[in-house]
Amino acid sequence: MTPDQTESVYEALARAIDRAAPEPPEQVLARLCLLLARALDDPAQVDKAIEAALRAPPGPDGGR
Amino acid sequence: MRPAGRAETDSLYFTYPAFDPPRGAARHTLSERTPVAIVGAGPVGMLAALTLARHGVRSVLLEARGTFNDGSRAICVARQSFHILQSLGAVAPFEAKALGWTTGRSFYRGQQILEFEMPDGPDERFRPMYNLEQQYIEQFLWEAIRNEPLVDIRWQSAVTGLVPAEDGVALDIADPEGSYTLPADWVLAADGARSAVRRALGLRLQGENYEGRYVIADVKMAHDYPTIRRALFDPACRPGGTVLIHRQPDDIWRIDYQLGEDEDAEEAIREDVVRASVASVLAEIGHDAPWELEWWSVYSANTLALDEYRHGRVVFIGDSAHIVPIFGVRGLNNGLADAHNIGWKLGRLLTDRAGPGLIDSYTPERRGATLDVFANASKSARFMTPPTRGWQVMRDAALGLALTEGWAGALANPRQMTPFTYADSPAVLADDPGFAAGPAPGAAMIDLSLGGDFLSDRLPPDFTLVCFDAALAEEVAAQPGAPAVVRLDDDPRIHARLATGAASAYLVRPDLHIGARWRHATAAGVAAAMHALTFREETR
Numbered sequence: 001m002t003p004d005q006t007e008s009v010y011e012a013l014a015r016a017i018d019r020a021a022p023e024p025p026e027q028v029l030a031r032l033c034l035l036l037a038r039a040l041d042d043p044a045q046v047d048k049a050i051e052a053a054l055r056a057p058p059g060p061d062g063g064r
Numbered sequence: 065m066r067p068a069g070r071a072e073t074d075s076l077y078f079t080y081p082a083f084d085p086p087r088g089a090a091r092h093t094l095s096e097r098t099p100v101a102i103v104g105a106g107p108v109g110m111l112a113a114l115t116l117a118r119h120g121v122r123s124v125l126l127e128a129r130g131t132f133n134d135g136s137r138a139i140c141v142a143r144q145s146f147h148i149l150q151s152l153g154a155v156a157p158f159e160a161k162a163l164g165w166t167t168g169r170s171f172y173r174g175q176q177i178l179e180f181e182m183p184d185g186p187d188e189r190f191r192p193m194y195n196l197e198q199q200y201i202e203q204f205l206w207e208a209i210r211n212e213p214l215v216d217i218r219w220q221s222a223v224t225g226l227v228p229a230e231d232g233v234a235l236d237i238a239d240p241e242g243s244y245t246l247p248a249d250w251v252l253a254a255d256g257a258r259s260a261v262r263r264a265l266g267l268r269l270q271g272e273n274y275e276g277r278y279v280i281a282d283v284k285m286a287h288d289y290p291t292i293r294r295a296l297f298d299p300a301c302r303p304g305g306t307v308l309i310h311r312q313p314d315d316i317w318r319i320d321y322q323l324g325e326d327e328d329a330e331e332a333i334r335e336d337v338v339r340a341s342v343a344s345v346l347a348e349i350g351h352d353a354p355w356e357l358e359w360w361s362v363y364s365a366n367t368l369a370l371d372e373y374r375h376g377r378v379v380f381i382g383d384s385a386h387i388v389p390i391f392g393v394r395g396l397n398n399g400l401a402d403a404h405n406i407g408w409k410l411g412r413l414l415t416d417r418a419g420p421g422l423i424d425s426y427t428p429e430r431r432g433a434t435l436d437v438f439a440n441a442s443k444s445a446r447f448m449t450p451p452t453r454g455w456q457v458m459r460d461a462a463l464g465l466a467l468t469e470g471w472a473g474a475l476a477n478p479r480q481m482t483p484f485t486y487a488d489s490p491a492v493l494a495d496d497p498g499f500a501a502g503p504a505p506g507a508a509m510i511d512l513s514l515g516g517d518f519l520s521d522r523l524p525p526d527f528t529l530v531c532f533d534a535a536l537a538e539e540v541a542a543q544p545g546a547p548a549v550v551r552l553d554d555d556p557r558i559h560a561r562l563a564t565g566a567a568s569a570y571l572v573r574p575d576l577h578i579g580a581r582w583r584h585a586t587a588a589g590v591a592a593a594m595h596a597l598t599f600r601e602e603t604r
Contacts (some may be wrong), residue, residue, distance in 0.1 A: 014085075025455050027457065027460060027464070030458055030460070031464055034458075034465060038471060
């Protein structure tokens with residue numbers, strides 16, 4: 001993906017989380033993860049992405 | 065438990081018999097040595113007694129209670145258990161009374177998200193699952209053994225002590241008329257989750273307790289819905305919880321509902337609370353006609369087992385050896401398979417048709433089956449009763465997607481039990497590499513429609529060679545210690561299912577699992593297999 005495309009995805013995710021409200025973000029993101037994992041069709045890539053997500057420092061809300 | 069004013073066995077649909085302890089002349093022989101003492105006359109103990117009797121072995125069946133177990137308890141009887149009952153000649157009343165089923169439906173927040181079918185077809189003599197209250201299971205088994213001269217049933221007879229010895233066990237028994245010691249060569253402990261035999265030997269179940277607690281309640285009502293298992297996830301009547309609904313014979317319906325983390329189990333089983341909870345479930349499924357509360361109990365999901373199922377001359381069968389979560393419907397079915405497994409093995413040993421090594425195959429086969437249940441049941445339990453936030457979020461995501469995505473529905477599919485394959489058992493021979501398909505040694509033998517009847521109708525409760533060739537059949541049958549022989553037509557449809565040719569054969573064990581198979585069978589090969597599978601070499 002180009003930087004522009006990545007930015008579009010980033011924005012689409014933000015809007016999707018807001019559109020899902022009051023459903024908690026984790027619910028819609030969990031469904032999205034399953035759908036993306038199926039589309040990716042590569043369990044090893046999914047495992048790497050999960051590890052990368054867990055390695056990243058938590059955001060400002062992370063400690064709560 | 066039952067509603068106020070009704071005694072423990074005061075059922076709306078079942079008349080509990082009252083059994084006396086041994087009296088009069090029968091007391092003179094109470095202390096006579098028995099080849100096998102079975103502790104506990106629930107379904108597992110009675111099936112063990114029946115299996116031993118079919119193999120010509122005498123047993124004393126001891127039961128502390130004076131009647132059958134209270135309440136419907138284990139209601140799902142799987143196809144393989146029907147095959148076991150069939151091979152013991154006891155299936156007819158079960159088939160007449162039980163409700164067969166193949167379909168399950170799952171609902172998420174009131175919407176149906178999944179309908180699954182369990183494997184079934186014209187080659188199957190029995191349906192994948194049957195619902196039947198446990199009292200009937202016990203009654204039908206009791207009717208099968210009550211007039212069996214090889215089974216001595218002693219009611220109101222509690223085991224109060226146990227002294228193991230090299231060549232047997234001495235059991236201390238107390239009944240209302242007195243107490244005595246019963247010497248036995250072997251003891252089968254079928255005395256349930258709170259086994260007195262297990263306690264007497266100082267043994268403990270090992271494993272995990274899950275958080276999920278369920279109330280199981282039976283109601284009597286005229287309710288128009290087929291025999292389809294319904295699972296309600298996050299229903300309006302129990303937000304965040306799970307509800308299961310099963311139809312049983314006699315207009316009895318089983319409603320299992322999960323208790324929330326903040327719900328106190330003591331309070332949840334109070335009659336008024338149970339009535340209110342059941343009413344809210346019935347409202348959700350649209351039942352607005354009258355109903356009567358029959359019986360209820362509380363249950364928590366556990367995966368617990370003994371590390372070793374045999375301790376010298378004491379063998380644990382059923383719940384005394386393992387406790388499994390209800391979701392896989394494997395508690396009763398696994399217990400029956402335990403009883404049948406040790407039954408035929410002891411039966412052969414005690415009639416000099418097997419060596420002692422055969423008994424050593426009991427723990428690896430049946431504990432292996434338990435561990436397999438644990439793996440599947442733990443998955444089911446995590447789905448039905450998510451233990452943490454992570455499991456909860458992903459479970460809800462799968463349920464949410466299941467409506468539109470078939471693969472997500474599969475995540476919600478309960479892992480329905482299939483018979484365990486004894487792949488690494490010492491009592492199973494290595495597969496013939498000539499086979500590319502068909503059921504392998506260790507697996508349960510498949511059933512086949514033979515036009516008019518089924519293969520399972522023709523299998524006796526002992527070793528059976530299933531073959532096609534007439535000369536082979538004759539040659540095998542003429543050998544000493546030969547298995548029974550069932551010869552099938554040289555039919556391409558059958559060959560396709562078994563991956564066989566005209567010269568092939570399967571050797572089926574008494575528990576209907578495959579002991580060996582050959583692409584090109586010989587009488588000498590069959591004789592060698594019988595010798596190995598019955599551990600004869602150890603007797604020489």
